[in-house]
Amino acid sequence: MIDRGYYDGFGGAYLPEILVATFDELVETFQEAKNDPEFWQNYTDIMSTYSCRPTPITFAANLTKHFGGASIYIKREDLNHTGAHKANNVMGQGLLVKRMGKTRVIAETGAGQHGVATATMAARFGFKCTIYMGEVDMRRQRPNVFWMERLGAEVVPVQEGTRILKDAINEAFRDWVTNMDTTHYVLGTACGPHPFPEMVSYFQSIIGKEARKQILKKEGKLPTRIYACVGGGSNAMGIFKSFLDDPVELVGVEAAGKGLSSGQHATRLSSEDASIGVAQGYKTYFLQDNDGQMKETHSIAAGLDYVGVSPILAHLKETGRVRFETATDKEVVDALSLTIKKEGLIPALESAHAFAGAFKEAPALSGDDIILINQSGRGDKDIFTIADAFADPGWQEFIKEKAEEYHA
């Protein structure tokens, strides 16, 4: 391995020896695919027939009016098949799995979106599929567990550690070190050892490629600011990548959970609780203690509830190219509520962080400014969490009745 995927000191490939050969093969396959002009064409063809690409940008007239500042546009990744940007990455990696001649895929999942997307891809391409999911997340995202199982995947509850996303990643690695001959690990975000950060960003860059053209066509100019939520960083990298050389301010919004001072959050790039470390195969900012032990994280959005962050974003934070902000659980629920009412759009709780970040800043911008929010996914999957956040009495009644039915 010659290029070890460093971004000014972040990234790398801290691999146990048993996986080195597997990564060499993956790096090679990915490089070949990237250099093959037909590959990207084939990829976009699949995304336009099996998923809903190009996804549109939607002018949010009512929100624009409500805030009285910048014109607000929304990139509609929620309209992908399976309801999130995760489909972009998964279909791309699926094509690589075919090239490598492997027959089984495994994945971690937090919100369940990446798990559902992977299970869907596996069904479509005829791969066996195992999904690792933290026990806590299985409870938060039960509908997605149901769909993964219907799609033919085995969903393995992870009971180790904090029983959320990072623990699911560890278990997926443990599977992979045993079964790498037949199995590819479809990592769901722009994290992990090289080439995953680069590779996942590459597939997700389809978001920004489209969005740049779309906004230029519609408005004749580039947006002033772009907002994306940041879990591992894949949807953010996906929309940012095409604008890195433009005079466009890029804003990543991390999960502040119950507030930065509460210790119960998942803010790696704008909090003192995080520092540079090496875990899960790469170097980046982690929420960890002074000994290097990973901390518990919290976010209302399972998909943002992660200790690390893309090494590429860590680098873009250090260079100042991307600004990072945070949104609390409460701000997110409010932003979600407003978006549903004003626009009839239902962002995922993860995506609602980007909305919350944008809403804080929109009023201060002028009518000439355009902001673009990446709606990374749709919120239907979050029905249980959102219903709880709204303490929806009708829903609670329904759940009780349903439970009684099952008891009968």
Next chain:
Amino acid sequence: MLESYLRKRLKEKEILLMTHIVLGYPTFEDSFSIIEAMVKAGVDLMELQIPFSEPVADGPVILHANQKALAGGATVKKCLDFAKNVAHTFDIPFLFMSYYNILFKYGVDRFVGATAERGLQGAIVPDLPPEEGEDYLKAMQKYNLAPIFIFSPTSPDERMKYLASFGQGFIYCVARKGVTGVDTNFSEQLEEYLARCRKATNLPLALGFGVKNKTDIDFLKGRVDIAVIGSQTIRLVDKEGVGVVGEFIKNLR
């Protein structure tokens, strides 16, 4: 030097035994009693694992030991203090085993310096390939400690040679794919792999992952220099307590 110690021991014994424990599991007092029993029973060297919250290369047994040690309040400082105590009490070589973040957060040079100062003789860092290990290798050389590198059945011959060029003391050969604590099939298949390992290096070879009992160790005699017992003693301690460790080790050779 670690290698010359091993070579000397190998003149007296057909195969050496290295054991692995997780520091602070179940408690530091127990860790001490386990080490005492192991040394008495004739163990030739030991790996002391500093617990980490994300031990990706470890299977359920060692993973749980890591988690419980941390929950019980094990810190890097406590592990260093403890290691100093055992290294000065018992007359066998001790190595640290941990994941790279533990070294990185402590400061790699500072950690390696502390390892030497406590009287340990080397380290095993399973998630640090030599390509990422420049600082570590420099520090290990500076403090005259043995960096132990790992061969796996998936490592091509060329890579084994490359790894061996950085290793000192011995090479740790992982018996199979997978994580620690899963059974290994000690069959003729292993032979071919071990022959490849032998060809790649003149350093003594240790074999670990799935070594559980006398039968496994008998198989390894004449094939490798050191047998590594990891998860099995932890399992034993979990089931039957610290008291049975000495007998278990004695009956292995």
